[in-house]
Amino acid sequence: MNITKKIKILLQEAELYHAQGLLxxxxxxxxxxxxxxxxxxxxxxxxNLIKGISKKILALKNxxxxxxxxxxxxxxxxxxxxxxxxxxSFSPDKNEDLKALDGAIALAKFGQFKRAISEFNxxxxxxxxxxVAAKSMLRCHMALSSMDEAVAQYEKWVSDHxxxxxxxxxxxxxxxxxxxxxxxxxxLPRRKAPKGKTCxxxxxxxxIEDDDTLDINSIGITIYKSPQKGQVVEFKVKFQLGNMVSLxxxxxxxxxxxIFKVGDVINDIQYYSTAALFNxxxxxxxxxxxxIGPLRGDYCVDIKIVLN
Numbered sequence: 001m002n003i004t005k006k007i008k009i010l011l012q013e014a015e016l017y018h019a020q021g022l023l024x025x026x027x028x029x030x031x032x033x034x035x036x037x038x039x040x041x042x043x044x045x046x047x048n049l050i051k052g053i054s055k056k057i058l059a060l061k062n063x064x065x066x067x068x069x070x071x072x073x074x075x076x077x078x079x080x081x082x083x084x085x086x087x088x089s090f091s092p093d094k095n096e097d098l099k100a101l102d103g104a105i106a107l108a109k110f111g112q113f114k115r116a117i118s119e120f121n122x123x124x125x126x127x128x129x130x131x132v133a134a135k136s137m138l139r140c141h142m143a144l145s146s147m148d149e150a151v152a153q154y155e156k157w158v159s160d161h162x163x164x165x166x167x168x169x170x171x172x173x174x175x176x177x178x179x180x181x182x183x184x185x186x187x188l189p190r191r192k193a194p195k196g197k198t199c200x201x202x203x204x205x206x207x208i209e210d211d212d213t214l215d216i217n218s219i220g221i222t223i224y225k226s227p228q229k230g231q232v233v234e235f236k237v238k239f240q241l242g243n244m245v246s247l248x249x250x251x252x253x254x255x256x257x258x259i260f261k262v263g264d265v266i267n268d269i270q271y272y273s274t275a276a277l278f279n280x281x282x283x284x285x286x287x288x289x290x291x292i293g294p295l296r297g298d299y300c301v302d303i304k305i306v307l308n
Contacts, residue, residue, distance in 0.1 A: 220270035251297040281306040
């Protein structure tokens, strides 16, 4: 194939991608065409070609800026939300309650926080899922920057007979640490013991293999590739289910996505929990590009904590 035909195909593909809204892909095609033109000294009218492509790249950059700066619609339609649940929470080996929990977490990962809060609230009725559902609700409120809503929700649970004192103590520590991480000092209420009675609370040592009692706020990963080689990059944990943590990585930090390859074990990860800082490995179990909703273009990465 001669160079003129290659350039023509690249420009046609760029136009097609631009028309479909695949702006980053279109930019890549335009850049490839420009490099090809610059590399050929015998090509006729190369300066005019480059000038024409530069105008198209400028228009494309303006479209990208408009999209990035435009206010994002926080919620998609109920039909799309149901599709998210089906696409990203299917697990035939789990019972119906765990499938419902997976579905609610999938909604939250895709930025559908209000619908997720509603579904987590239903799951609180299930004793075995009560704490993990409650923590997930609080994470959703924090993701919406609704700190007051998170605190108000916890305060309601203090008088909710469905929550045991141990469960509330767990939630108290969890929310208090999240607020501190955000630089908010807030004294949260505790459930008062009945008058004339002494309560003895026995707390089990957290086990990350079996439950969600060891809460991870963020993780630190050492970068071994340029341009951030040698630096420890901290990622906020958006959601957690047992020993599985989920990260959300913005499309603007796309170079960091290369760190995560499904099946790879990342060694010496720093885990910042509500109790302490500890080091362990992490197995990358999923790297998904979000294709619908307000987080479109961002990446969701799931990491399983592996104790050394």
